[in-house]
Amino acid sequence: MVKIGFVSLGCSKNLVDTEMMIGLFKKHRFDIVANPEDADIIIVNTCGFIDSAKKEAIDTLLEMAEYKANNCKLLVATGCLVQRYKDDLIKELPEVDLFISLDEYDDLYAKVEELIKNKTQFGDNQYKLSKQDYNLSYFDREISTNGYYAYLKIAEGCSNNCTYCAIPKIRGPYISRPMEDILKEAQELSDKGLEELIVIAQDTTKYGVDLYKEQKLPELLRKLCKMNFKWIRFLYAYPESITDELINVVKEEEKIVNYFDMPIQHISDNVLKRMARKTTGKHIKEIISKIRKEIPNVVLRTTLIAGFPGETEDEFNELKEFVKEAKFDRLGCFAYSKEEGTPAVKLDGHLPTRIKKQRANEIMKIQKKVSKDNNKELIGREFEVLLENITEDGKYYVGRSYREVPEDTDGVIYVENSKELIIGDFVKVEITDAMDYDLIARIT
DSSP states (O other): OOEEEEEEOSOHHHHHHHHHHHHHHHHTTOEEOSOGGGOSEEEEEEOOSSHHHHHHHHHHHHHHHGGGGTTOOEEEEEEHHHHHHHHHHHHHOTTOSEEEOGGGGGGHHHHHHHHHHHOGGGOSSTTOOOOOOOSOOGGGOOOOSOSSEEEEEOEESOOOOOTTOOHHHHHOSOEEOOHHHHHHHHHHHHHTTOSEEEEEOSSGGGTTHHHHSSOOHHHHHHHHTTSSOSEEEEOOOOGGGOOHHHHHHHHHOTTBOSEEEOOOBOOOHHHHHHTTOSOOHHHHHHHHHHHHHHOTTOEEEEEEEESOTTOOHHHHHHHHHHHHHHOOSEEEEEEOOOOTTSGGGGSSOOOOHHHHHHHHHHHHHHHHHHHHHHHHTTTTOEEEEEEEEEOTTSSEEEEEOTTOOTTTTTOOEEEEOOSOOOTTOEEEEEEEEEOSSOEEEEEO
């Protein structure tokens, strides 16, 4: 049996694609292995969104290529980096046997099968494969997360066309999945006993606009709440599309956690206009105020870009003051990255890399204090926490409440190991101490 290993880079949307690939090859009786050293074939699903992601993808491909000297016979690259730079990669990375762009995903299995047949290292008859359905399918997904949560991708691509972003060029325009298709997949995930469902898209608030001519996220969320999940959250809600109906769904439905991930990128109207964002600083502040008024225990998360072309000192100072005042529970700030093919590249006023990084660091320094202050206010409060791990020294269980997304993105809650507990259980805890991003708690 052919042994195949996967490496998934980048965002959760990419991870869903990788999980479909795993399911496809498992359906065709490949042996899925976790250790690259054990694999006959390694597939790396790359990210190509910003410079750091591109570097990580190239480094990973070169690292995986080293295994070809031992056991690995084929190295395959897929994903966003391949979609953007396939011709260049073919020339620069001869170590890679096959490059599959996003628009070739339905050919992935057939092309890998053909490579296997042409590689004498696989033998003559041992790996002849039966032809079945070769297309990637959400319903063949092999969940690769820890068994307590899974992502549910409700749309592909993006049509917002922000001037700094290459996603529309890489992934294409926004295309919603049919609701019945999504609900069928969600039910399958529910039947597996998952505790948390995380609804994702490049912009979840636009769900349904292309397919049904109106926003359908609130309706979708209410239907998902009828399934047997404990927590449901949605990520990437653009402020201009957050409606009263959506806020009410979060407020009224117990299973939907009080958590809004709202990527705003900036607060200056001039910068927002140059970014082609479809909102204003005033509207952003009004939405934040409305959400907090309607949902008192809500967690607000956002992302910002510092050093966008033409960003003046005054506009940057406006952003700094906003970060101090808004007191986001979670905030990430990135130095503007010049992405070829995007309109922002042609804007005037590009700043030196040093200035861009300095500004991003200043924002994160402010947010570090905001986060610490916010966390201190949680001391003495009780939360229900999902235990997902235990520290190496065994002193703490590692978990998260509704306030934290998986994979340490928002920090974690360290629960004192005062009695034997089971990983995967929910426990009631009291917050006893606060760090910059993490919390300490005890069992109640």
